Amino acid sequence: MSTAIPRVLLIGYGNPGRLDDGLGPALAEAVEGWGLPHVTVETDYQLTVENSAAVAEHDVVIFADAAVDGLPPFRFRRLSPRAEVSFSSHSLSPAAVLGLAHELFGAATEGYLLGVRGYAFNEFEQSLSEPAKANLGEALRFLERLLREGGFADAAKAFSGSSAEAPAPVNGVVS
Amino acid sequence: MVALNGKRRIVIEPVTRVEGHGKVTILLDENRQVQQTRLHIVEFRGFERFIQSRPFWEVPVLVQRLCGICPVSHHLAAAKAMDRIVGGEKLTPTAEKMRRLMHYGQFFQSHALHFFHLVSPDLLFGKPGDPFSGFAADVAIRNVIGVAAKFPELAVQGVMMRKYGQEVILRTAGKKIHGTGAIPGGINKNLSIDERDFLLKDVDQMLAWSRGALKIAKDYTVEHLDKLASFGSFESNHLSLIRADGAMDLYHGGLRAITADGQKIFDHVDYQNYTEYIAEEVRPWSYMKFPFIRSIGPENGWYRVGPLARLNTADFIDTPEAEAARKEFMAVTHGRPNNISMAYHWARIIELLHAIEKIKELLHDPDLQGNDLVVKGERRDECVGLIEAPRGTLFHHYKVNKNDQVVMANLIVSTTNNNEPMNRAVQKVAKDHLSGVPEITEGLLNHVEVAIRAYDPCLSCATHALGQMPLTVELRDHQGNLLDRKSKG
Numbered sequence: 001m002s003t004a005i006p007r008v009l010l011i012g013y014g015n016p017g018r019l020d021d022g023l024g025p026a027l028a029e030a031v032e033g034w035g036l037p038h039v040t041v042e043t044d045y046q047l048t049v050e051n052s053a054a055v056a057e058h059d060v061v062i063f064a065d066a067a068v069d070g071l072p073p074f075r076f077r078r079l080s081p082r083a084e085v086s087f088s089s090h091s092l093s094p095a096a097v098l099g100l101a102h103e104l105f106g107a108a109t110e111g112y113l114l115g116v117r118g119y120a121f122n123e124f125e126q127s128l129s130e131p132a133k134a135n136l137g138e139a140l141r142f143l144e145r146l147l148r149e150g151g152f153a154d155a156a157k158a159f160s161g162s163s164a165e166a167p168a169p170v171n172g173v174v175s
Numbered sequence: 176m177v178a179l180n181g182k183r184r185i186v187i188e189p190v191t192r193v194e195g196h197g198k199v200t201i202l203l204d205e206n207r208q209v210q211q212t213r214l215h216i217v218e219f220r221g222f223e224r225f226i227q228s229r230p231f232w233e234v235p236v237l238v239q240r241l242c243g244i245c246p247v248s249h250h251l252a253a254a255k256a257m258d259r260i261v262g263g264e265k266l267t268p269t270a271e272k273m274r275r276l277m278h279y280g281q282f283f284q285s286h287a288l289h290f291f292h293l294v295s296p297d298l299l300f301g302k303p304g305d306p307f308s309g310f311a312a313d314v315a316i317r318n319v320i321g322v323a324a325k326f327p328e329l330a331v332q333g334v335m336m337r338k339y340g341q342e343v344i345l346r347t348a349g350k351k352i353h354g355t356g357a358i359p360g361g362i363n364k365n366l367s368i369d370e371r372d373f374l375l376k377d378v379d380q381m382l383a384w385s386r387g388a389l390k391i392a393k394d395y396t397v398e399h400l401d402k403l404a405s406f407g408s409f410e411s412n413h414l415s416l417i418r419a420d421g422a423m424d425l426y427h428g429g430l431r432a433i434t435a436d437g438q439k440i441f442d443h444v445d446y447q448n449y450t451e452y453i454a455e456e457v458r459p460w461s462y463m464k465f466p467f468i469r470s471i472g473p474e475n476g477w478y479r480v481g482p483l484a485r486l487n488t489a490d491f492i493d494t495p496e497a498e499a500a501r502k503e504f505m506a507v508t509h510g511r512p513n514n515i516s517m518a519y520h521w522a523r524i525i526e527l528l529h530a531i532e533k534i535k536e537l538l539h540d541p542d543l544q545g546n547d548l549v550v551k552g553e554r555r556d557e558c559v560g561l562i563e564a565p566r567g568t569l570f571h572h573y574k575v576n577k578n579d580q581v582v583m584a585n586l587i588v589s590t591t592n593n594n595e596p597m598n599r600a601v602q603k604v605a606k607d608h609l610s611g612v613p614e615i616t617e618g619l620l621n622h623v624e625v626a627i628r629a630y631d632p633c634l635s636c637a638t639h640a641l642g643q644m645p646l647t648v649e650l651r652d653h654q655g656n657l658l659d660r661k662s663k664g
Contacts, residue, residue: 017225017240045246045352049292049319050338082320096320103323104330124225124240 005038006059008147009109011051013044014066019125020118020132023066027116030140031147039147047092055097056105060112060152062143063094066132067115073135074142076159078152079111112152114139199623201605209610212602214627216463216590223584231260231575234584235357238571241586244288244633246352247281247344248564252571254357255427256560259447260575262552263360269545270361275426276537277347277356278562282425282530283381284340285565286482286523289631290388291333292319294520297625298395299326306399306406306517307608310625311618329391332384339381343534346370361549371538378535385528389500392524396517400507405607407516407600407626410435412468412477413484414592416563419443421490423529425563431488432468432478437512440468446561449570455587465594466587477595480567481630482522487512494536497529516600519629526565564589566631590632600626 012028014021025043032041042054047063055061067075081099092100098111116139120129128136146155202211226237235253239246251274258264266274296317301309309317316325323330341351346366348354356362396403417431418424429443430452444452455464456473467476478484486505492498504521507513513522537543560571567589574583590597604626609619 015240017237043352045242046244048244048288048337049334050341053334053338092319099320100323100330100334103320104327104334124222126240 006150006152007057008036008039009042009054009058009061010039010064010147011042011044011047011054011061012064013046015045016126017124019120019123019127020129021066021121022126022128023116023118023132023136024064026128026136027064027114027139027143030136031143034144034147036147047094047097049092049097049100051092051097052100052104055101055109055111056107058109060110061098061101062112062114063097064114064116064139065094066118066121068118068121070115070117072117072131073138074114074116074159076112076114076142076156078156078160079113081111110152112156114143199601199627201601201609201623203610207611207613209602209605212598212605213460214594214598214601215461216594216632223586226581226584228580228582230579231257231573231581232359232579234573234581235359236353236355238586239353241588242633245281245285245564245566247277247348247354248562248569249571250348250354251278251357251426252560252562252564252569253573254359254560255562256558256571256573257359258361258560259555259558260573261359262554263550265550265552266361267545267547267550268542269365270548270550271426272537272540272542273347273362273364273366274357276366276534276543277344277354278426279530279533279537280340280343280347282340282526282565283343283534284337286527286530287333287336287340287388289565290392290520290524290527291322291329291336293628293631295319295322295326295329295333295391297621297628298391298520299329304399306395306402307622310621311616314617314621317621332387336381336384339377343374346374358549360551363548365545365548366543368544371543374534375538378531378538381531382528382535385524385531386496389524389528392521393500393503396515396521397507400515403517404515405603407604407629408514409516409596409599409603410514411479411596411599412440412471413487413512414468414478414480415485415488415568416446416561417443417488417490418493422493423485423489423491425485425526425530427562430561430568433488433512435512435514437487437510440470446570447559449559449561449572453570453587455591461594463591463594464587466592467595478592479596480589480592481519481565482526483513483516483519484567485563486522486525492525492529494529494532497525497532500525500528516596516626516629519631523631566590566633567592588633590630593630593632597627597630597632600629 010028010031012024014024016022016025028041028043079095079098081102082095094113101107101109117135118132198215200213201209204210222241226234229237234257235250238249238253241249297310300312300317345351348356356364412432412434414432416424416428418428430446431442432440434440441452452469453466454469455466457464467473468478486501492501504525557574562569569589570587572585573581576582601623604622608622
């Protein structure tokens with residue numbers, strides 16, 4: 001960490017037109033409303049290579065996404081940068097974006113993944129399910145305290161959701 | 176993997192986030208010869224229902240939910256359609272040029288992403304003179320991080336070019352995603368002097384990097400032409416929009432279709448009447464339709480769209496460097512249409528260069544600072560909007576009732592237009608490279624992927640299903656016993 005107050009980038013991503021896949025953007029919108037000066041908020045459908053340039057300009061990046069399974073209301077875990085081989089997806093996983101930031105821009109950004117549990121994904125509709133809304137509220141309470149008080153690594157240990165290592169996200173979906 | 180009458184089936188299941196579900200099945204006989212191949216793309220046709228009953232003016236924003244990679248193409252195709260609903264299809268100069276600037280920004284970022292992120296790992300790690308060695312290079316380095324490690328300048332250029340295209344979109348559409356810039360009959364903002372100067376600051380750098388990308392794509396294709404000429408290749412018809420004077424036009428024009436040897440099938444067709452010229456065939460094994468030219472029929476009337484088709488249909492390109500590159504491109508096939516699937520990459524980078532030339536030209540045009548933004552005329556209740564998206568021709572067709580609600584929507588996206596060509600490419604590569612092999616190595620699997628990637632399919636446009644399924648290849652004998660299995664995320 002290069003500063004006492006870390007510069008944090010929060011990227012909430014997903015498609016709000018696909019029900020609970022909009023959890024990431026909804027979370028980003030709420031965080032932006034807090035107006036925290038050390039926090040930059042971005043929203044996107046999916047992660048791509050140019051996100052690595054923004055990641056490299058921050059001390060901490062939090063990727064906020066909908067989780068298709070796992071424990072509610074959310075999980076929060078540390079990411080390791082890694083390479084990725086994909087078929088034809090135009091999107092990258094959070095770990096691959098972090099890897100690019102480290103490899104291309106020499107960054108030492110710490111990466112975290114916040115997966116908010118969702119339940120409905122397979123229809124076109126711009127709304128969150130009621131259980132997903134409840135999970136979003138819990139995640140926001142957790143995140144507000146984290147962003148104001150810090151302690152990212154400790155929080156990742158406490159909220160990874162399981163004593164076992166969480167499964168690696170592939171193509172961005174927390175599974 | 177299933178045994179069928181003594182034949183073996185190999186299944187490749189690639190699935191991507193918020194994108195669709197694609198699967199390749201390759202059926203082998205008892206002698207391990209490829210008998211049949213099929214590219215399945217699971218289509219979830221929920222989107223047309225989603226926008227029914229919505230006010231027509233919301234549609235250009237709503238359709239961007241279709242795709243995280245080319246939302247601008249859907250935004251503009253829908254806006255062009257809704258222009259006709261309000262009788263405002265003759266845009267003001269400011270409105271048309273702002274939309275074009277947005278569109279060229281989209282082309283620039285999309286083509287840069289595809290070339291540097293998705294394709295360059297296949298092209299950069301092979302032995303000299305042997306492109307297939309690159310397709311089968313060590314998977315540990317054949318990825319974007321591998322490119323970053325060995326060719327860091329190139330990888331940074333890819334990131335920054337993609338970022339620049341997004342900046343153009345931000346300043347024309349209002350947002351990088353879910354832009355609201357194009358509205359029925361025009362545009363809701365012009366380009367301020369500050370915004371213009373911000374974009375001008377880096378445009379020459381982008382032009383220089385585009386020239387560098389062109390050299391890579393051209394040199395690679397020419398150097399390996401003898402082997403690439405047959406890789407996933409076949410003769411086909413080609414279709415695109417074309418300007419009235421025959422120039423390539425990515426934003427507007429009439430429809431031109433040509434045969435594999437360049438004969439015109441139809442020309443300068445008003446796309447409001449596209450249903451008289453194009454039909455869609457349903458096949459029982461595929462969720463995605465197969466478009467074809469009516470006058471030729473489904474068996475031989477299928478066609479290619481996208482960069483290769485556009486280079487083939489255009490008489491010329493109206494920017495100097497891209498036009499010089501087009502002439503070099505056409506010289507390879509002595510002026511005949513180029514039917515080499517792998518030439519899509521070279522064609523795509525010529526368009527990348529064209530897009531940045533047009534961006535520079537437009538940024539110096541004072542019409543972008545005009546204030547006459549919207550026109551309206553006679554109300555209509557049915558409309559078609561067509562645009563050349565980065566991956567090819569994109570059709571939006573709507574009907575609107577007297578209460579301004581959408582009552583019918585039909586979209587034919589670029590990837591659907593290329594459905595049959597992608598199937599042909601898979602079949603050709605499978606027969607040439609997978610027949611008789613004892614196991615499907617990751618490198619051989621990547622040969623099939625390379626052929627599909629040439630078309631830059633965007634499954635999120637063509638399909639709508641969210642899931643988390645890895646790319647899996649299984650090889651079984653004719654009794655159904657598993658011999659080999661490969662997976663990829």
